[in-house]
Amino acid sequence: MSAVQFWPGRYTDRHGNEAVVFESDGRESIRTTIRGVRFEGASMDDLGALGGEPPEAPFTFFDGALCSCLLEWEVPMPVAVEGQGGRTAVLDCALRLGDPAGPGRGLDAETLTTILRLDGHEYRNAEGHDDFEDALNEVQRRLPPGSRLKACVSCAWSDYHPAGHGLMAGLACFRDAKYLYRQVDGKHGPQGIFTTWQEHTESVQETWLCGEFEHRSGDTGYRGPFPSRPLS
Known part of the structure; x- marks a missing residue:
């Protein structure tokens, strides 16, 4: 696997917003610093303060993870275009984490939006997807044939x-x-x-890539093809 990637992004909540950088190892570790506080988690919806102590800076948490905020970041995304070789696209990601809904009830909302920017065009997933598998399946379906x-x-x-x-x-x-x-x-x-x-x-992570990559096709493995067949 390649080295750590640095994803430029932004953190926004009711107290303000600031530019941040997310550090990803491509597996199950994401780190960033917000308002001088170091955060780490296995996923963007699981970022907790390192050390476990509540930080003095204003944040909202649920089960130790950031919430009541908007996380935005950019991920480089290679795209193979038939007859034209490879292209370097950018995947813009936005994750809106809602407020705590109460003990044992999770958050009142969690919305993921992804937009692939390729050769001057945008390919976006519809609102309502709650994970990267579904969002990227939809982005792939929207790409031109051969991409x-x-x-x-x-x-x-x-x-x-x-x-x-x-x-x-x-x-x-x-x-x-x-x-x-x-x-x-x-x-x-x-x-x-x-x-x-x-x-x-x-x-x-879904957006990672290594030298062993081969395009998925047919009914490979348990989950089948990519993109998966849309529900009828």
């Missing part, structure tokens, strides 16, 4: 656990177990994803 995202979410060697996943990360990479992963044909049985799961190399 394909190059990222872990669209890789032949990645899959999700049948029990589900959160906003981002938690995408299992099987690059060191390709032969076994090629045999996966469902959830259970000798060739099911449950049997093969323990062989995955590591967990990665």
